[in-house]
Amino acid sequence: MQSEQYDRQLTPSQKKAVSHIEGPLLVIAGPGSGKTRVITYRIAALIDSSVLPKNICAITFTNKAAEQMRQRTDALGTPTGAHISTFHSLCVRILRQYAAQANIKSNFSIYNDSDQTRCIKQATKDCGIDKKNFPPSRCLNTISSLKNSLIDTEPFEAQADDFFSKTLSKIYNRYQQILTENNALDFDDLLTKTAILLHKNKTVCSQLSNRFKFLLIDEYQDTNHAQYTIAKELASAHNNICATGDPDQSIYRWRGADIRNILDFENDWPDAVTIKLEENFRSTPNILEAADKLISKNKNRKQKVLIPTKPKGHDISVTSFDDEHEEALGIADQIKKLIKQKTTLNDIAIFYRINAQSRSLEEAFIKNKIPYQIIRGVEFYNRKEIRDMLAYLKVLANPADQIALLRVINTPARGIGKTTITKVLNFAASHKISLFDGLKKVEQISSLSKAPKTKIAVFVNMLEQFKADSSGKVGPLTERIFIESGLQNSFKAAGSEGSDAIENVNELINAIHAYDQQTEEPSLVDYLQQISLFSDTDTYDPSGQRIALMTLHAAKGLEFENVFIIGVEEGLLPHERSADDDDELEEERRLLFVGITRAKANLNITYARYRTIRGQFLRTIPSQFLFELGIDITPSDSELPEDHHDDGYYYDESTSQLPPQFKKNQLVRHEVFGLGRVQKYNDMGENSTATVKFNTGHIKTLMLKYTKLEKIKNL
DNA sequence: AAAACATACATTTTT
DNA sequence: TGTATGTTTT
Numbered sequence: 162m163q164s165e166q167y168d169r170q171l172t173p174s175q176k177k178a179v180s181h182i183e184g185p186l187l188v189i190a191g192p193g194s195g196k197t198r199v200i201t202y203r204i205a206a207l208i209d210s211s212v213l214p215k216n217i218c219a220i221t222f223t224n225k226a227a228e229q230m231r232q233r234t235d236a237l238g239t240p241t242g243a244h245i246s247t248f249h250s251l252c253v254r255i256l257r258q259y260a261a262q263a264n265i266k267s268n269f270s271i272y273n274d275s276d277q278t279r280c281i282k283q284a285t286k287d288c289g290i291d292k293k294n295f296p297p298s299r300c301l302n303t304i305s306s307l308k309n310s311l312i313d314t315e316p317f318e319a320q321a322d323d324f325f326s327k328t329l330s331k332i333y334n335r336y337q338q339i340l341t342e343n344n345a346l347d348f349d350d351l352l353t354k355t356a357i358l359l360h361k362n363k364t365v366c367s368q369l370s371n372r373f374k375f376l377l378i379d380e381y382q383d384t385n386h387a388q389y390t391i392a393k394e395l396a397s398a399h400n401n402i403c404a405t406g407d408p409d410q411s412i413y414r415w416r417g418a419d420i421r422n423i424l425d426f427e428n429d430w431p432d433a434v435t436i437k438l439e440e441n442f443r444s445t446p447n448i449l450e451a452a453d454k455l456i457s458k459n460k461n462r463k464q465k466v467l468i469p470t471k472p473k474g475h476d477i478s479v480t481s482f483d484d485e486h487e488e489a490l491g492i493a494d495q496i497k498k499l500i501k502q503k504t505t506l507n508d509i510a511i512f513y514r515i516n517a518q519s520r521s522l523e524e525a526f527i528k529n530k531i532p533y534q535i536i537r538g539v540e541f542y543n544r545k546e547i548r549d550m551l552a553y554l555k556v557l558a559n560p561a562d563q564i565a566l567l568r569v570i571n572t573p574a575r576g577i578g579k580t581t582i583t584k585v586l587n588f589a590a591s592h593k594i595s596l597f598d599g600l601k602k603v604e605q606i607s608s609l610s611k612a613p614k615t616k617i618a619v620f621v622n623m624l625e626q627f628k629a630d631s632s633g634k635v636g637p638l639t640e641r642i643f644i645e646s647g648l649q650n651s652f653k654a655a656g657s658e659g660s661d662a663i664e665n666v667n668e669l670i671n672a673i674h675a676y677d678q679q680t681e682e683p684s685l686v687d688y689l690q691q692i693s694l695f696s697d698t699d700t701y702d703p704s705g706q707r708i709a710l711m712t713l714h715a716a717k718g719l720e721f722e723n724v725f726i727i728g729v730e731e732g733l734l735p736h737e738r739s740a741d742d743d744d745e746l747e748e749e750r751r752l753l754f755v756g757i758t759r760a761k762a763n764l765n766i767t768y769a770r771y772r773t774i775r776g777q778f779l780r781t782i783p784s785q786f787l788f789e790l791g792i793d794i795t796p797s798d799s800e801l802p803e804d805h806h807d808d809g810y811y812y813d814e815s816t817s818q819l820p821p822q823f824k825k826n827q828l829v830r831h832e833v834f835g836l837g838r839v840q841k842y843n844d845m846g847e848n849s850t851a852t853v854k855f856n857t858g859h860i861k862t863l864m865l866k867y868t869k870l871e872k873i874k875n876l
Numbered sequence: 877a878a879a880a881c882a883t884a885c886a887t888t889t890t891t
Numbered sequence: 892t893g894t895a896t897g898t899t900t901t
Binding site for chain 1 (some may be wrong): 877878886887888889890891
């Protein structure tokens with residue numbers, strides 16, 4: 162690429178960011194400011210100034226973003242060879258290369274959520290702890306945040322001084338032990354082990370930071386402490402770190418993302434140059450004005466402006482509906498109108514807070530014959546048949562992977578039942594060998610009769626044969642397993658129910674063939690480690706003529722002409738779990754901000770007055786964010802509820818004045834829920850709400866004009 | 877050992 | 892509400 166070429170295509174500040182080659186650089190860039198463009202051109206500019214591509218490492222937030230960046234740098238005429246990937250993929254690569262130094266085996270399995278849950282349940286059980294007091298999800302969350310803060314088992318054990326921490330420490334220890342026994346790492350381990358390796362092993366650290374002389378990190382606002390450490394270590398030798406991000410778009414706090422990483426960049430790298438990109442090339446001024454109004458309500462924030470460059474467009478629209486079905490049908494109607502106006506379907510996206518909200522949309526779209534695609538986390542890889550197939554591959558790649566082995570040992574049914582497995586497990590435990598080795602020594606297990614022994618021998622023999630065929634390309638092996646394991650036949654026998662499964666496995670096989678062709682040195686271990694980091698979000702096809710449905714989180718980094726954001730109601734957006742924490746509430750606000758700023762031309766916000774939540778038809782409360790956006794949500798008389806008094810809400814016609822105000826901790830009484838304390842009061846004029854924790858344990862957000870809350874004096 | 881049934885349980889967002 | 896696990900039946 163010639164420098165004149167990007168001269169014409171970049172604004173002055175973008176150009177400045179591109180041409181600042183050496184030393185630490187922070188690019189604070191608002192939405193739609195051409196941030197990705199800057200990184201892409203920067204890679205090209207580095208290569209222009211004769212930096213070798215292999216010395217460049219760019220880190221993106223998703224695989225999808227990495228893929229796009231590769232394509233774009235290629236399009237600029239850049240030779241391929243720059244390492245562009247997510248943090249997790251980079252870590253897999255590093256850990257495999259330096260497995261010995263990291264004290265692991267390079268053929269490790271990567272455990273996902275459900276694998277983790279199994280391990281944590283086992284760990285809790287092994288420690289003799291009641292899972293009712295220490296629920297798996299809670300333990301996993303805590304352990305995850307420990308790992309993200311780089312707190313290993315020993316230091317945690319040392320600092321644990323209360324009952325909860327001490328018990329959790331036991332579980333944490335055993336959990337890590339189980340992972341080691343299975344030769345497995347969880348998602349957090351990938352980051353943690355890499356961070357610790359880089360931090361402790363100066364040889365490895367200097368080798369890698371010499372390999373990656375230029376480090377570029379996108380979406381820096383969403384890095385957690387482990388990722389931060391990795392970045393810092395990798396850049397330690399040369400200081401050539403370029404981070405880009407937008408604190409207002411930080412939406413992954415729950416995953417350990419620490420917004421301070423970006424806010425403190427200038428402290429961490431004292432000679433850092435900071436460039437702000439505040440011009441927005443994506444949205445109309447109308448949309449940006451709304452976005453700014455909303456985000457300004459965040460207190461913990463550096464002031465930033467969004468400068469529109471587009472001409473004035475349509476105002477944002479807010480529509481209310483009776484319930485989620487009406488909402489979906491209403492949107493379908495609007496979309497049909499858009500289609501009549503020659504809008505193409507891939508110019509339309511619908512965002513929601515939680516995946517469950519997609520259901521009513523699907524129904525409405527099927528009814529109206531509108532083509533759509535749902536962008537969801539890991540749908541495909543969560544299918545039973547896919548997980549079964551992958552489990553076979555995992556066992557071959559990593560025989561120590563007991564979870565995978567237990568999954569396939571009797572799938573399809575081959576007469577190796579629970580009692581048999583328990584006997585082998587006991588044998589393996591008493592001889593301190595893995596389950597797989599136990600199966601191999603089945604002849605020595607005296608408690609087993611002849612029939613199960615033979616069945617196990619046949620199974621082991623089958624795996625050994627697969628194993629002999631497991632080097633090089635993965636596709637042929639997968640096909641062989643599908644047939645010879647008996648899985649295909651079991652699906653055929655299941656009739657119409659199994660035909661979907663066969664189709665899905667065929668899709669998997671196709672994907673594996675594609676992997677074989679695209680990869681220089683395809684290998685089973687490599688394929689499995691890559692696939693573990695892949696999600697369906699990465700398969701979104703923007704060229705398809707379909708409407709995109711996704712969560713607000715998945716919308717990050719994308720843009721559409723027409724955006725619908727649905728279910729903007731208290732409890733949903735902001736989500737109820739953020740009600741009692743101001744930081745979390747601010748994150749919810751940022752989430753909506755991200756959604757709003759995806760829209761290029763038309764933004765439609767909707768909410769429903771009633772919504773079915775967990776099977777219950779409940780009156781909703783319009784989101785406080787609507788109020789903050791300056792949107793009048795006063796319902797007209799015809800919209801007021803008449804026959805739904807299900808949740809204790811009612812409308813008192815006599816209260817034409819403003820509802821009473823409350824202070825935090827005010828003791829109150831509610832007709833239905835009884836006594837409670839106000840946790841939070843939201844002054845929204847007529848639409849003010851109070852979040853109350855009742856003695857029943859329920860936490861409710863109540864709209865004060867509908868709900869009679871009696872103030873009780875403290876005794 | 878598999879299927880049928882019952883009951884508990886959680887239920888945000890994802891690499 | 893739906894999933895996921897546990898229990899009973901065949």
